[in-house]
Amino acid sequence: MKKKILIIHTGGTIAMSENKETGAVTPGDSNPLSHTVTELTGLADITEMQFLNIPSPHMKPKDMFELSRLIKTKLEADNYDGIVLTHGTDTLEETAYFLDLVLDVNEPVVVTGSMRSSNETGYDGPHNLIASVKTAVAGEARGKGVLVVLNDDIHTAENVTKTHTSNVATFQSPQFGPIGIVTKRGVFFHHHPTSRDNYNINKLDKKTTLLKAYAGMEPDLLQAVDHLGYDGLVIEALGQGNLPPELMPELDNLIKKGVPIVIVSRCFNGIVQDIYGYEGGGKQLKSLGVIFSNGLNGQKARLKLMVALEITDDHKKLEDIFLN
Numbered sequence: 001m002k003k004k005i006l007i008i009h010t011g012g013t014i015a016m017s018e019n020k021e022t023g024a025v026t027p028g029d030s031n032p033l034s035h036t037v038t039e040l041t042g043l044a045d046i047t048e049m050q051f052l053n054i055p056s057p058h059m060k061p062k063d064m065f066e067l068s069r070l071i072k073t074k075l076e077a078d079n080y081d082g083i084v085l086t087h088g089t090d091t092l093e094e095t096a097y098f099l100d101l102v103l104d105v106n107e108p109v110v111v112t113g114s115m116r117s118s119n120e121t122g123y124d125g126p127h128n129l130i131a132s133v134k135t136a137v138a139g140e141a142r143g144k145g146v147l148v149v150l151n152d153d154i155h156t157a158e159n160v161t162k163t164h165t166s167n168v169a170t171f172q173s174p175q176f177g178p179i180g181i182v183t184k185r186g187v188f189f190h191h192h193p194t195s196r197d198n199y200n201i202n203k204l205d206k207k208t209t210l211l212k213a214y215a216g217m218e219p220d221l222l223q224a225v226d227h228l229g230y231d232g233l234v235i236e237a238l239g240q241g242n243l244p245p246e247l248m249p250e251l252d253n254l255i256k257k258g259v260p261i262v263i264v265s266r267c268f269n270g271i272v273q274d275i276y277g278y279e280g281g282g283k284q285l286k287s288l289g290v291i292f293s294n295g296l297n298g299q300k301a302r303l304k305l306m307v308a309l310e311i312t313d314d315h316k317k318l319e320d321i322f323l324n
């Protein structure tokens with residue numbers, strides 16, 4: 001019997017077309033994937049629905065949260081065997097990772113998109129959609145968390161990131177590589193995701209922000225975080241987890257006021273650790289109470305902090321959550 005797959009569209013370039021006179025790529029009303037969906041009926045029993053039709057820079061955490069609820073409801077009520085989500089590529093990794101954090105489901109949830117719009121030569125939407133449905137119906141995709149499939153690679157939501165502004169091979173998993181491939185003959189997994197963490201939240205109200213560190217970073221940015229009332233801050237720190245020393249008093253002030261600060265590295269590979277003992281080094285950050293994250297990039301750590309703060313504001317528990 002064919003598996004039941006629900007395709008949920010949210011917009012992105014995969015749903016857009018280019019105006020040949022102005023060169024502007026914009027969302028349209030028609031579904032450029034309808035022909036592909038008809039072709040897919042040999043592979044699965046497909047239902048389609050449109051949740052949004054927006055460019056992914058318009059996507060907000062509250063949309064991601066609503067999407068997670070929709071997916072939960074659809075999986076529970078309608079017995080789908082898997083979900084395929086079409087999404088703009090700019091924030092695709094954020095939605096995929098958010099869903100991975102809050103969806104405790106075994107059914108495959110596969111997120112895809114395209115780099116070229118529907119009337120451009122080499123439109124990669126149909127191919128990516130087919131590869132995603134192939135992945136969603138593969139038995140081995142079950143229990144692996146939210147997956148991202150583009151350009152025939154299968155990535156975990158936790159690891160994947162957009163690495164190129166325009167190339168179709170933009171999605172890469174810098175830390176560990178993809179976990180599988182899609183070919184004409186089928187879907188092949190060659191790695192297992194090492195860990196999965198799930199958080200059951202029923203609202204998403206916390207305000208968290210992300211700053212990127214740089215040589216000579218000004219401490220007044222941290223005062224702004226305080227004045228603007230953020231509940232938590234993620235900093236993309238330097239190297240193995242170090243910051244300019246001028247930031248230390250403001251960091252201390254924020255932490256004492258109960259604003260958790262998480263650091264990730266602005267390097268796209270590796271993890272942060274308390275290695276350096278100089279002023280602003282990881283050892284000093286750790287002793288101030290800065291939380292070290294385990295290999296996530298900044299935009300994902302910012303979402304994780306948002307989710308984590310719905311569960312706890314206890315420093316030790318937050319530290320444990322970011323060790324996962």
Ligand SMILES: NC(=O)C[C@H](N)C(=O)O
Pocket residue numbers: 011012013014054055056057087088089090091113114115116
């Ligand atoms: N390729 C894409 O989908 C990029 C587009 N700007 C979006 O994220 O909506």
